[in-house]
Amino acid sequence: MMLAAWTHGCLGLHCALRAQPAYRRFSHLLLAIAVVLPLTAAMGFISIGREFQWTGVPPAVLPTPEQGKALDAAEWNIKWFYALALLALLAARWGRNWFARLSRQPSIALHYPDRTVHVPRGGSVLEASRSHGIAHVSICGGRARCSTCRVRVVGPAGNIGDPGRDEQRTLERVRAPGDVRLACQLRPHGNIEVTPLFAPLPNGGRPAPVGNFGRERDVAILFVDLRRWSGLSERQWPFDLAYVLDRYFATVGAAVRESGGVPNQFIGDSVMAIFGLETDLPTACKQALHATELIDRRMDAWSEGFEAQFGQRLGFGMGLHAGRAAVGEVGYLETTTFTAIGEGVNTASRLQDHSKTSASRLVVSLFAAQQAGVADTMGPAETLAVRGRLRASPSAVSAARDHPCVIAQSGAQTHSANHGAVSHCIPWQRRMSAVHTVS
Numbered sequence: 001m002m003l004a005a006w007t008h009g010c011l012g013l014h015c016a017l018r019a020q021p022a023y024r025r026f027s028h029l030l031l032a033i034a035v036v037l038p039l040t041a042a043m044g045f046i047s048i049g050r051e052f053q054w055t056g057v058p059p060a061v062l063p064t065p066e067q068g069k070a071l072d073a074a075e076w077n078i079k080w081f082y083a084l085a086l087l088a089l090l091a092a093r094w095g096r097n098w099f100a101r102l103s104r105q106p107s108i109a110l111h112y113p114d115r116t117v118h119v120p121r122g123g124s125v126l127e128a129s130r131s132h133g134i135a136h137v138s139i140c141g142g143r144a145r146c147s148t149c150r151v152r153v154v155g156p157a158g159n160i161g162d163p164g165r166d167e168q169r170t171l172e173r174v175r176a177p178g179d180v181r182l183a184c185q186l187r188p189h190g191n192i193e194v195t196p197l198f199a200p201l202p203n204g205g206r207p208a209p210v211g212n213f214g215r216e217r218d219v220a221i222l223f224v225d226l227r228r229w230s231g232l233s234e235r236q237w238p239f240d241l242a243y244v245l246d247r248y249f250a251t252v253g254a255a256v257r258e259s260g261g262v263p264n265q266f267i268g269d270s271v272m273a274i275f276g277l278e279t280d281l282p283t284a285c286k287q288a289l290h291a292t293e294l295i296d297r298r299m300d301a302w303s304e305g306f307e308a309q310f311g312q313r314l315g316f317g318m319g320l321h322a323g324r325a326a327v328g329e330v331g332y333l334e335t336t337t338f339t340a341i342g343e344g345v346n347t348a349s350r351l352q353d354h355s356k357t358s359a360s361r362l363v364v365s366l367f368a369a370q371q372a373g374v375a376d377t378m379g380p381a382e383t384l385a386v387r388g389r390l391r392a393s394p395s396a397v398s399a400a401r402d403h404p405c406v407i408a409q410s411g412a413q414t415h416s417a418n419h420g421a422v423s424h425c426i427p428w429q430r431r432m433s434a435v436h437t438v439s
């Protein structure tokens with residue numbers, strides 16, 4: 001009984017708090033407490049039982065007649081309290097229904113494209129869909145952290161109401177039209193028409209289980225890309241190219257793994273790696289920077305003989321950013337793969353692109369550098385426009401072995417001319433030694 005109650009409570013707290021960064025930071029400690037506490041309690045219970053077995057149960061001290069009367073009265077008071085609380089709950093429920101009947105509006109009608117359902121006022125549209133078996137996508141589980149439950153609504157403004165702060169933020173982020181709302185947040189006050197806009201998933205639109213798709217984490221994302229791959233492809237036999245790719249993937253993959261990350265995707269001549277699946281964000285960023293150092297060193301060692309064998313130098317670029325991403329499995333049937341999805345992933349990819357134009361091997365967002373605690377060692381940042389971003393993006397710094405560090409700050413404008421501001425720069429090797437110290 002105790003085990004069931006404790007497990008139930010822990011699961012409830014976990015589900016309620018799992019999106020909080022502070023909770024995730026201490027989740028390992030809390031898990032240890034959740035396991036150790038009931039174990040020690042059970043051990044204490046067993047221990048005292050054994051002690052009684054050896055020493056004999058001490059004689060019971062019976063209460064005096066006055067104490068007995070007081071205990072009986074307390075017991076009755078507690079029973080009465082529970083009975084009254086239960087009655088009050090039932091009365092409140094009956095009162096709500098009675099009030100709804102009295103106001104002649106026991107329920108509201110939601111008109112879906114293929115049917116109309118009647119639900120009590122106060123519930124969300126997503127709850128209405130669930131309770132009537134209507135497939136409705138809700139990837140984040142109704143926390144306004146996605147927009148997959150979005151619906152087009154038609155009806156009097158008074159029946160629809162205004163979006164709350166969280167809903168408004170999500171709607172602005174996806175630039176939803178004025179008649180689109182989040183079903184999990186919308187609690188209609190009267191009859192309206194609703195049209196779910198996302199086709200149901202194969203699982204009927206239920207939230208995916210935790211550990212599958214839908215878990216959010218703060219992660220660091222590293223992209224590595226080979227340079228001049230097309231030229232190499234034109235001159236080399238396919239099996240020679242396969243050898244180059246194999247060795248390149250092995251070099252990058254091993255560096256990522258040794259640093260604590262997960263080499264996640266190998267696409268063409270690009271590698272995407274995720275850091276932070278098991279650690280907090282500062283550690284993830286330090287691990288990612290450590291991986292860039294290993295990759296840089298090992299690719300350099302390989303490149304010494306590469307030009308003699310393949311007729312061109314071995315070049316590559318890296319982009320590193322950090323932020324919140326949905327991590328989990330995406331795909332269809334046997335092609336499902338584990339990956340990370342989010343703005344931070346796209347930005348990391350764009351920073352890798354920028355390493356080509358800035359003649360740098362590594363472009364790091366200032367946010368990632370700050371999280372790793374090395375931003376101060378990297379000099380001032382340069383503004384960098386990240387293609388596809390509407391909002392000002394975090395600052396970025398970049399570095400190349402053969403060039404002093406190029407400092408960049410991303411945002412609406414590009415100041416690539418600042419690349420010449422070498423007086424503010426830090427040599428690559430020095431920056432790397434700083435990273436090595438903190439990792």
Ligand code: FES
Pocket residue numbers: 137138139140141142143144145146147148149150182183184185
């Ligand atoms: S289910 Fe994610 S916002 Fe509604």
